[in-house]
Amino acid sequence: MSEIKRIKVGTASCGLAAGAGAVLENFKRLAGDIPVAEVGCIGHCYCEPIVELELKDGTNIFYSSVKADDASVQAILALTENGRFTIPAERAAIEKLYVTRLAGRIDPKDIEEYKANGGFESLKKATAVTPAEVVEWVKKSGLRGRGGAGFSTGMKWSFLAAKTAEEKILICNADEGDPGAFMDRSMMESVPFQVLEGMLIGAYATGATKLFIYCRAEYPLAIKHLQIGIDAICKAGLNLLPGREKPLDIMIKEGAGAFVCGEETAMIASLEGQRGQPRFRPPFPTDKGWNGYPTAINNVETYANIPVVIADPDAFAALGTEKSTGTKIFALAGDLKNPGLAEVPMGVTLGDIVYKIGGAAPGSVKAVQTGGPSGGCIPADKFDVKMDYDSLKELGAIIGSGGLIVIGNDRCMVETARYFLDFTHRESCGKCTFCRVGTMRMFETLERIVAGKGQESDIDFLEDLGNKIKKGSLCALGQTAPGPALSTIRYFRHEYEAHVRDGYCPVNQCNALSDVALDPAKCVKCKLCIKNCPVGAISDDFKIDNSKCTRCNTCIDTCAKKAIARVKKGTGYDSTPGK
């Protein structure tokens, strides 16, 4: 008799991409009569696939980076000591799991399991009081929108609640578009019922009659789980709120690939079947939204917070800082050991997140980009900043949706800014002049600089135009688009200057300004580089022809002795100088 009560395999997108599909299959095949469940993501994406064993004695064991072969699976079924995974104490001391408490721990498709873990208790509690009281609780909790702008959720709800209309609309913004942010996807995949419970409470509090979930089409699993959740909720009759005659209309609308649709007026336009172009506010959506009806929009993480808030608004308010209450889920990506999700109370320092949770080696990081393309970078010497709405704003960055891109020492900040402007200028809706043309002109200038064709005046040009785009754009996309360029100039001006003055990329990342060179002193002549070079740029006597080289870095990655490196153009050891 096995001691194992249940096997849980993390099959959220991150798990599946790491090979959880095969792991799941093999556990099902080899586990005999032990039930095998699919669960979501516990946030430790760096060590997927993750398998959790629920033991009959009530304890559980986690295994990380699980391999799908029979031997590995059987070893785990035999409770091997190898590959067991515990959350490092340093991390556990910082993380506080409220919103993500159930993520990756329960079957996301099973309403009963959600209920068994306290699900829908908050809905019950809320619907036992008047809608106005619920709005008061949310206000009291201090919850601010988790999508980026940080507007008080309670206030927004009170605006909508105050309206009388034939239909009132509540929208869940699940169009998570910031590259590098994936907490919303994870919540929808892992705890869809929690998100839906938050929406039901919102509908009750605001009097909304129609609920839309506007979700990116790139998240098929999230859509699938949400639809299962909606069906289950309707089947259970939870969509008929107390005191209502008609059940709520709950619909998933798939986005079609437009970052700007995260902006509320653009999202409404998109839901109306139009081009996703923002419009001038006022009128605000709570006055005139979807098809003219009063409309409020909150994002996925905000809704996921609601059951936590309702359970105990005072406790929620006590979490975090005075003006930024509760916890925040951050998505860690980039140059660090442990990419993944982490839920921490507001006000934890960025350094703690990067080093203690993310496992980045001290001294290896030069900056973190917060808030995705709309945000800004924070240099390593400012990592003692508290992660809350207002502290970040002071540094020229934003908390945004919570994506943290860790930028290692060997990344070029000009190239980083160029990348983000490339993104925003393509995602601009094309309506207003400053954003449509201005971001293009900034992008072109950054392209010139990384190509070694920049001029000293380009830096001032970027700052000047960037500040005007911030002031003169219609919506938040344009108003924040110059952020990555402006903040990198603010903190890493010397890197820009090196590019334009000396034709030198300080980290030798920019292809046009660097050569690849082989250090004969380190080389052991194993010829791996020669074999792997896709363009035959390395000769038999280990000379690199930089005019042939495409800077693909394959040789650098394959060299075990680290004998090959990027160097300033024309300064290689024995490299054949480039064109």
Added chain:
Amino acid sequence: MNPEFSYLSEVSAEKGNLIKGLQLIQEREGYVSDDGIKAAAAHFSLADAEVEGVLTFYAQFKRNKPGKYQISTCDGTACHIKGAPLIQEWLTTALGIKSGETTEDGLFSIETVACLGCCSLAPVMAINGRVYGKLDRKALLKIINEYKKQG
């Protein structure tokens, strides 16, 4: 309406469903042709130009017939700094097509997407929705060759 697109009647004809209707066409046909746009315009009682305007706004929609295997390379931030541009270059070298194009044999098409949400596995790509993570040149070519073998 063009009977080829009669399935559009699955979607109710209010304008708010236009994107859904176009998504349905793309799901069935793999892309949205001129005829698809005309059918959608007829179904939703809109002008052709209006439908085309909406369609071309959104990156998801394809106006050209994609390959049997649709490769989506992720150029999200994490993937980008982990070498997404190289993935695209290697793919272009291996298949002879650029992003937005389809190989002559109709087997592969490449598109670049903003973020697949698998940043922890960067760099990633997806082929017909299946995600491949932590790519390098070798792994990439191996995957492509396997699909080529399947034909």
Added chain:
Amino acid sequence: MSEIKFILDGKTVTAAPGETIMQAARKAGVEIPGLCTNGKVSRTTSCFVCVVKDKKTGRFLPSCSACPAEGQEVESETAEVAEMRRTALGLLLSEHTGDCEAPCTMACPAHAKVEEYVRAGRKGDFKEALRIIKERIPLPMSIGRVCPRFCEKDCRKNITGKAVSINDFKRLAADLYYDEYMEDLPELNGKKVAVIGGGPAGLSASYYLRLQGYAPTIYERMPQAGGMLRYGIPQFRLPKEILDREIAHYLAMGIEINCNVELGKDITLEQLSADFDSVIVCVGSWSPSAMRIEGEEYAEQGIRWLEGLAHAKWTNCKNPGRTVVVGGGNTAMDCARNALRLGGDVTVVYRRTQNEMPAEQLEVHEAMEEGVKFEFLTAPLSLRKNVDGSLSLACQKMELGEPDASGRRSPVPVEGSDFTFEVDTVIAAIGQRTKAPAGIEADKRGNVAAARENLQVSGNIFAAGDCVSGPATVVEAVAGGRKAALAAIDFMEGREHVEAPLFNVSRGHWRSLCKEDLVYIRDNVSEDDRVQPEYISMEKRKTTFEELFPTIPAEKIQAEGERCIECSCTSKGECKLKKFSEKYAVKPDMFTGKKQIHAADTRHPYIIHDRMKCVKCGICVKTCGEIINKNLLAFMKRGFNTSVGTSFNQGFPSYCKDCGACINECPVGALDWREKK
């Protein structure tokens, strides 16, 4: 609901509920510029040219869409707001391509409306053509003959063949109607202007002064007016009977011309300045430059020699015999060809090659045709007079070295290459200099120092023409004369002289364009060869002073007009982008970068859709959708590549009613009728 009071630039302004800041400001007399709103269709809020600043929040609001709040303080006329508007306009201009003006007009120093007079000529209305020409060129008979045709060098027709023969339109129109044409002359207003010099600049200044009611008096040191036209340009290029007819019109206009009056001798600047309300100095550039060689005194000076011929009525002059003309400019060509006609055996000596010659290539060719010989890469060393009265001109061969300051490769002597011309006459035609009249400051090149912006010398004294620019062309002198006249008028009226800004967006020089870049607004633009003048016989050219060819007849010129592409913008008169860019002094190249590439859609029989001009204001889309209810136009794509298009890029469908509503509302002429107004 009650009215809303807010503060605009410090003044309290009232707005009705629902009224925007722009609407309320307009009622209060403050015009806020904007491109994307017309009050007829729903707001788009796209151009952001209409921004105003909310003083409290520091935010910039699009005034076309923002409604004022009670007590809100808004700034519209501050430098900071202007800077934001400039930036918005500059960004729009950086994605906007077209030709405000046709390149010919831009190339013309007088900015004559070439396309317009060519069109009038094409339609056979040469009187109208003359009227348009005379707006900028008051000497069309002369300029129609001697102009070096700056316009034709930039003509886009050069892409597919040869330039439109523009100058012949002037010549024909003037030949046909000059004598009978009379301007509407206003009553004289009592103010008088002295014009010193009766050459092109002085005549031009007088003309524009008289047109505005000022009484010019010309003082001319020579026996007859005309300046260089009479005493520099030879008879065979400009018959003096033609010039007489041209000047007769000035007298008919009541312009007083006093000949044989020389400044410094018969009159003084001081006195004129005191006696007249204003003085315009147009004394030309008449001092020959020296060759700086030994024996210089034995050479004729080109300009003086021509002047002598003019006095002698060209034909009654002695044969110069074996002649060497030194120099490569137009004066050298004129001397050589005159010498030839007088029976001389003429060689032109020039120290560089034919490519570097400042003379018009056409004139060089004509001179060669007529039998003038050329010794290129040859420089004179010394001149000696022999006992028999003949001359020995010692020369040296040269080769081209490094480019000098003018960009031309400078000649370097070849050692041991000396040789000698044995001749009867040497004419030095290596340039002229200005001699600034006494009491007038000269610049470092010796020209009259006049302010660049208004040609003012000092006080009520202005100057124009060659004496300001150094030796130049007639058309440049005419442009300068007009400018000085307008500046003097502003001075006399106590106004600041502000030149109308010359704002122009261009698709580029024809050398950078290809056939596909040409936008044909008209159908059936002729691709025939350029019209050719019928030269008189070579025998006559070599031996008489008859004009080289008669004026090309009207039917041929009309046909030539069919070759014109009509490059300028269909709505150059109404373009809001141009208007506001001029107002805010925005240059088209304030920002540069990628532009969208679209071929102009000329498939519709009446409507042209040139998307390269589009500023994405969306008014056409909304006009067709909201007012006409057709939705034939829509925004396509997004981001920088956003464009306005028709479905499947098929152009306007047959059920487009050609109602023109979109055209009427387009702020930039991206949509327009194919017939020019």
